[in-house]
Amino acid sequence: MGFIIELLIAFFLIVSGIFGVVGSYGMIKLKDPMSRLHAPTKATTLGVGGVLLASICHSVLIEEHLSLHELLITLFLFLTAPITALFIAKWHIHRHEKPSDLPDAGEDELWATHAVEQVEDVPDHSKS
Amino acid sequence: MIYYAILFAFACFGAAIMMCLWRIITADGVGTRVLALDTMVINTIALLILYGLNLGTEVFFESAMIIAMLGFVSTVAYARFMLRGNIIE
Amino acid sequence: MIRLLHRIFPHPHLTLLLTIVWVLLANNMTLNSLVFGLILGIIIPFITQPYWPDRPKLRNWPMVVEYILVVLWDIVVANVTVARVILFKRDADRQPAWICVPLELRTPEAITVLAGTITMTPGTVSSDLSAQGHNLLVHCLDAPDPDAVRDQIKSRYERRLKEIFE
Numbered sequence: 001m002g003f004i005i006e007l008l009i010a011f012f013l014i015v016s017g018i019f020g021v022v023g024s025y026g027m028i029k030l031k032d033p034m035s036r037l038h039a040p041t042k043a044t045t046l047g048v049g050g051v052l053l054a055s056i057c058h059s060v061l062i063e064e065h066l067s068l069h070e071l072l073i074t075l076f077l078f079l080t081a082p083i084t085a086l087f088i089a090k091w092h093i094h095r096h097e098k099p100s101d102l103p104d105a106g107e108d109e110l111w112a113t114h115a116v117e118q119v120e121d122v123p124d125h126s127k128s
Numbered sequence: 129m130i131y132y133a134i135l136f137a138f139a140c141f142g143a144a145i146m147m148c149l150w151r152i153i154t155a156d157g158v159g160t161r162v163l164a165l166d167t168m169v170i171n172t173i174a175l176l177i178l179y180g181l182n183l184g185t186e187v188f189f190e191s192a193m194i195i196a197m198l199g200f201v202s203t204v205a206y207a208r209f210m211l212r213g214n215i216i217e
Numbered sequence: 218m219i220r221l222l223h224r225i226f227p228h229p230h231l232t233l234l235l236t237i238v239w240v241l242l243a244n245n246m247t248l249n250s251l252v253f254g255l256i257l258g259i260i261i262p263f264i265t266q267p268y269w270p271d272r273p274k275l276r277n278w279p280m281v282v283e284y285i286l287v288v289l290w291d292i293v294v295a296n297v298t299v300a301r302v303i304l305f306k307r308d309a310d311r312q313p314a315w316i317c318v319p320l321e322l323r324t325p326e327a328i329t330v331l332a333g334t335i336t337m338t339p340g341t342v343s344s345d346l347s348a349q350g351h352n353l354l355v356h357c358l359d360a361p362d363p364d365a366v367r368d369q370i371k372s373r374y375e376r377r378l379k380e381i382f383e
Contacts, residue, residue: 036160
């Protein structure tokens with residue numbers, strides 16, 4: 001029984017390590033900035049998630065006391081990772097994409113980032 | 129066996145942090161740098177939890193939590209600065 | 218009686234969430250931390266009540282559980298797919314694409330959950346909303362068939378969220 005538990009924890013650790021390193025390798029390999037945005041979501045979900053699962057399994061099954069506070073970190077990362085990804089994507093749209101490059105926005109005609117630029121005077125940092 | 133698995137995961141996340149550093153050095157834009165920094169923060173959280181697992185203590189949980197929060201706030205601040213030119217209007 | 222209970226617990230879900238988070242943070246399942254978590258869970262929603270003018274009503278609790286399980290399974294599957302794309306596909310063969318997903322959801326909370334789900338499943342990142350919030354702009358890492366991705370988002374996530382929130 002102890003062997004199976006160790007196998008389970010080792011499996012989680014190895015899977016998380018592989019996905020963490022693949023996610024960061026994607027940062028180097030992928031050429032266009034928008035595709036690089038897909039790398040941290042992988043590292044967040046299975047990379048950190050696997051380590052946290054292994055930590056929970058270790059404390060519950062081997063040290064035999066209930067310790068679930070690692071779940072809080074997973075919860076926090078799942079709440080915050082989409083927000084940072086959205087901000088960086090908006091920066092990319094603001095800086096590199098014209099309205100004609102993006103697909104048609106249906107009845108609203110413009111995507112929000114470009115619509116804000118037309119209404120307000122957003123400073124242009126493209127020269128810096 | 130768990131010891132060797134932890135060593136393997138240490139090596140993986142260490143390599144991941146090195147790759148992010150390489151991307152920060154050679155990035156072609158500010159956005160990519162911020163993204164690489166964000167990924168580095170996430171990898172650091174995993175490393176801290178692994179370190180706690182290796183030593184068998186839980187004192188690193190709090191530091192991992194704080195790094196997660198600081199990483200989120202700093203990434204949002206950077207991204208907002210890039211998007212609008214200032215952080216608090 | 219029910220109105221009195223509603224006055225004391227203006228936001229029962231928030232009370233439950235705060236209690237659970239406090240017990241997890243304290244990391245011991247004793248009566249001590251449970252009671253203090255309950256105190257926090259009663260006081261904080263009571264004080265912050267004016268800041269939640271129209272909170273969303275969750276209608277379908279079994280669907281919430283089903284949605285979470287579906288998303289977790291999709292995260293695992295999509296991770297493997299994206300890892301294969303990153304490791305074995307040459308950069309020239311990859312077909313990144315922008316996709317416009319027309320939204321049937323109207324409540325801001327539902328759209329937030331949908332956008333977060335799309336970002337957390339690797340391979341797709343939600344990038345922008347249209348000006349009035351009727352369409353969602355999604356970037357795909359590798360999409361030979363963009364329409365299939367859009368249909369999958371609509372049928373797997375949006376249909377369930379519509380049953381949960383509206």
